[in-house]
Structure formats: structure tokens, C-alpha cells
Amino acid sequence: MRRSRKAISAMLRLHHHPMSAASRFARLILGEYGERAELVEEKPWERRREFLALNPAATLPVLIEDDGPPIVGGLVIAEYLDETRGIYQRDRRLMAEKPIERAEIRRLSEWFVNKLESEVTRYLVRERVFKLDMKVEHGGGPPDASAIRAARANLKNHMRYIGWLAESRDWLAGPRISQADLAAASALSVLDYLGEVDWDREGAAKDWYQRLKSRPSFRPFLAERIRGIPPVAHYAELDF
Amino acid sequence: MRRSRKAISAMLRLHHHPMSAASRFARLILGEYGERAELVEEKPWERRREFLALNPAATLPVLIEDDGPPIVGGLVIAEYLDETRGIYQRDRRLMAEKPIERAEIRRLSEWFVNKLESEVTRYLVRERVFKLDMKVEHGGGPPDASAIRAARANLKNHMRYIGWLAESRDWLAGPRISQADLAAASALSVLDYLGEVDWDREGAAKDWYQRLKSRPSFRPFLAERIRGIPPVAHYAELDF
Numbered sequence: 001m002r003r004s005r006k007a008i009s010a011m012l013r014l015h016h017h018p019m020s021a022a023s024r025f026a027r028l029i030l031g032e033y034g035e036r037a038e039l040v041e042e043k044p045w046e047r048r049r050e051f052l053a054l055n056p057a058a059t060l061p062v063l064i065e066d067d068g069p070p071i072v073g074g075l076v077i078a079e080y081l082d083e084t085r086g087i088y089q090r091d092r093r094l095m096a097e098k099p100i101e102r103a104e105i106r107r108l109s110e111w112f113v114n115k116l117e118s119e120v121t122r123y124l125v126r127e128r129v130f131k132l133d134m135k136v137e138h139g140g141g142p143p144d145a146s147a148i149r150a151a152r153a154n155l156k157n158h159m160r161y162i163g164w165l166a167e168s169r170d171w172l173a174g175p176r177i178s179q180a181d182l183a184a185a186s187a188l189s190v191l192d193y194l195g196e197v198d199w200d201r202e203g204a205a206k207d208w209y210q211r212l213k214s215r216p217s218f219r220p221f222l223a224e225r226i227r228g229i230p231p232v233a234h235y236a237e238l239d240f
Numbered sequence: 241m242r243r244s245r246k247a248i249s250a251m252l253r254l255h256h257h258p259m260s261a262a263s264r265f266a267r268l269i270l271g272e273y274g275e276r277a278e279l280v281e282e283k284p285w286e287r288r289r290e291f292l293a294l295n296p297a298a299t300l301p302v303l304i305e306d307d308g309p310p311i312v313g314g315l316v317i318a319e320y321l322d323e324t325r326g327i328y329q330r331d332r333r334l335m336a337e338k339p340i341e342r343a344e345i346r347r348l349s350e351w352f353v354n355k356l357e358s359e360v361t362r363y364l365v366r367e368r369v370f371k372l373d374m375k376v377e378h379g380g381g382p383p384d385a386s387a388i389r390a391a392r393a394n395l396k397n398h399m400r401y402i403g404w405l406a407e408s409r410d411w412l413a414g415p416r417i418s419q420a421d422l423a424a425a426s427a428l429s430v431l432d433y434l435g436e437v438d439w440d441r442e443g444a445a446k447d448w449y450q451r452l453k454s455r456p457s458f459r460p461f462l463a464e465r466i467r468g469i470p471p472v473a474h475y476a477e478l479d480f
Binding site: 056057065068069071072073075076077079080083084099100102103104106107110111114115118161 | 296297305308309311312313315316317319320323324339340342343344346347350351354355358401
């Protein structure tokens with residue numbers, strides 16, 4: 001009894017940024033598993049010395065449990081939380097049991113955390129949000145219109161793919177909700193804040209996103225505001 | 241008895257390219273676990289219709305077991321092989337038992353499969369190898385000297401990091417060999433073929449690589465030759 005109590009009250013600290021999709025991914029998983037973490041906001045472009053010591057790649061998020069070694073990156077954190085929380089959750093576990101089904105969940109988690117990020121989210125967030133806050137020596141300056149254009153074109157293809165997945169399956173990776181859904185939704189929540197998502201073109205994707213948006217783990221995002229950038233009008237509406 | 245025999249003789253097929261670092265990563269893990277896979281060479285830039293049906297991201301490698309659904313990407317394949325082979329291997333398992341140690345193995349595996357790839361290996365292989373074989377409509381043409389220069393500059397930083405890891409630990413992710421070592425070595429074996437690695441600057445990295453190079457799982461690479469591109473003189477030497 002003592003043991004499990006200790007596990008429940010473990011100290012978790014998440015280095016994150018509110019507009020980092022992978023950080024939101026980690027927060028959604030923590031939320032789904034009923035864990036609270038202390039949130040430390042990082043501006044990775046500043047390459048703070050103490051942050052680089054945690055993660056020399058200078059990427060977000062980074063999770064620390066009980067002052068242990070850093071757990072680095074959205075996908076690595078997802079695996080860690082599955083191994084330390086998910087396996088005790090039965091119906092609420094965000095991973096399948098069978099290796100071949102786990103492979104599909106991982107493929108799509110990687111797709112959204114890495115591919116969607118590097119083709120779409122990174123550019124739109126950098127050009128439209130981070131640059132407002134960046135000094136010139138950190139890469140600040142006017143937004144790069146051609147990067148924004150390319151990212152928007154790429155987003156159309158990603159939305160088609162999400163729409164296709166949402167149409168052909170109950171959840172993106174199969175019959176049950178999984179971390180792949182949270183990986184996709186975390187990126188879309190950032191893009192939606194910025195008004196970049198054309199929901200009306202992809203009805204199945206919209207239905208799927210509405211189901212996720214109404215989960216309690218999602219609620220904190222809907223209340224967050226970035227200074228100087230108000231969200232799109234429907235951002236916090238569950239029925240949009 | 242029947243069951244385990246069937247598991248041992250499972251049909252594995254790997255879609256790969258000999259100069260794809262992530263493909264070599266999958267082949268090294270298969271080799272370490274004593275598995276043979278049928279190798280199907282893919283030229284991902286051709287976007288072959290049957291290959292896109294396996295992996296719409298058009299990336300390598302893709303593993304198929306017993307005509308099952310595709311297992312996509314080096315990291316996903318590594319997890320799959322750990323769950324279906326590694327857990328039965330005890331001392332030869334390429335993953336640690338403890339979640340926090342697994343997180344470090346995964347951090348570094350991701351580092352080499354994604355970060356080293358996207359900052360170094362992808363450019364050098366594309367410009368120096370794939371372009372010789374690419375039609376203009378697939379992106380062929382003369383090598384881009386500035387991409388090569390940038391990749392070479394980035395490689396110096398990665399070599400310093402590998403040298404530092406090799407100096408401070410027995411193996412890159414800790415006291416035991418793990419998939420993180422194979423992830424790094426697979427990329428370096430590709431770069432070494434092309435003569436891009438300056439081993440003399442990083443003695444600890446060289447010692448570490450020599451240990452890996454002499455493992456039986458590595459042997460097939462040392463015999464492979466790319467048409468039109470002979471390897472650097474020391475490529476196949478165990479004592480270089």
C-alpha cells in the first residue's frame with residue numbers, strides 16, 4: 001500500500017512550451033493517466049545552459065521524475081508513461097497489448113510528432129508565434145512568408161490523411177483510443193489556435209477531433225492564451 | 241514445441257536500401273537476434289505504388305512478418321523486435337529492463353535515427369549516392385555542394401558527442417550494449433563507406449566503433465559495394 005501511494009505522489013516536472021505540439025502530447029498523456037506535473041516554461045531558442053544540460057538537442061518536452069535523469073522527447077515520454085502508468089490502467093491504457101498493434105500506434109505517433117511537426121507545425125509556430133518573442137541573435141525577425149505558404153500546403157495533405165484514418169477506423173490507430181490520437185490532436189490543437197485548420201473540408205477528422213476536445217485532459221489547453229495572439233473564435237468551443 | 245519452432249522460422253521481409261542508415265539499423269538488430277530476413281531493395285525516391293501502399297511516408301525501412309501489416313521505420317521495428325525477440329534473449333537483449341534506462345536508450349536511438357539522419361546522413365547519401373541513380377523527375381542532378389558542406393560541419397559536432405558518450409560510458413547509452421549503439425553504428429557505417437568520418441580526431445569513438453565492427457551482425461555490410469562508388473580504403477578493415 002505504501003509503495004503504490006508513493007508512486008502516485010511522485011514528483012513530476014515537465015519542461016514545455018504552450019505552443020509546442022510535442023509538449024502538449026506529453027501533457028495529454030499525463031492528463032489521461034491522472035498525473036499532475038509541475039510545468040516549467042522553456043524558450044528552447046534561448047538555449048538556456050541549464051536546459052541544454054538536460055537535453056543537448058535543445059528540444060521540448062523534457063520530463064523529470066523525482067529528480068531522476070531527464071526523459072527527453074514526446075515519444076520517449078509516451079513510452080515511459082506507458083511503462084510506468086499505462087500498464088496499470090487496463091481500459092484507459094493508451095497502448096495496445098499486441099506488438100503488431102503497438103507498431104501501428106508507434107508509426108502514427110511518430111508521424112504526428114516528427115513528420116507533421118517537421119513539415120507543418122514547426123514552421124507555422126516559429127514564424128507566427130516564436131518570432132514575436134525571439135531576439136535577432138536567436139533567429140528573430142519578420143515572418144518568412146514562403147515557409148508559411150509551404151507549411152499550409154503540406155497541412156492540406158496531412159488533414160486528408162487524418163480524415164482518411166478517421167473515416168476508416170474508430171480512432172486513428174485502430175478500434176481504441178491510443179497515444180496516436182493524442183499525438184495528432186496535440187499538433188492540431190496548436191494549429192487550430194492559430195486558425196490554420198480548415199475543419200469543414202474534413203468532416204470525419206472534425207468529428208474525431210470533437211471527441212478528443214471534450215475529454216478532461218484537453219481542458220487546460222482550451223483556457224490557455226498566448227500573449228499578443230488571440231486564438232481563432234471557435235478555439236475553445238466544444239461544438240465548432 | 242511446434243509453436244516455438246513456428247516462431248523461429250517466421251518469414252521476415254525487409255524493404256531496405258544498402259545506403260539507408262535506418263535500414264542498416266534494422267538489419268543489425270535482426271542480426272544480433274539471429275534472424276534472417278529476405279531483403280527487398282527499394283529506391284524510395286521512385287515512390288513505387290506498391291511501396292507507398294506499405295508506407296505512405298515513403299521512408300525506409302519497412303518490415304513485414306508472415307504477410308502481416310507493415311512495421312514502419314527503424315525505431316518502430318526496433319521496438320517490435322524487442323517485444324517479439326529481445327525479451328527472450330536475456331543477456332543479448334538490446335534494451336534495458338528499467339523504464340528510466342529504456343528512456344535513455346530511446347533518446348539516443350532517436351538522436352541517431354532522426355537527428356543525425358536529418359542533419360548529416362540524409363544529405364551526404366542523397367548528394368553523393370542517390371543522385372547518381374536518380375532521374376531528373378525524381379530530383380536527380382548534380383550534387384549540391386552547399387548541402388554537402390553543411391552536413392560535414394554538422395558531422396563534426398555529432399562525432400564530438402559520440403566521442404564524449406564513448407568516453408564517459410562503456411557503451412553509448414550505459415554499461416551494456418543496446419540498440420542505441422546499433423543506431424549510431426549503422427549511420428557511421430554508411431558515412432564511413434563514403435570516407436566522411438575522421439576517426440583520428442575521436443579516439444574513444446574509434447575504439448567503440450571497432451568493437452561494433454567486429455561483431456558478426458556487422459559482417460554483411462563490410463562486404464557490400466555500391467555500384468560506381470568504391471568504399472574508402474579502410475572500410476572493411478577491422479583494425480583501421
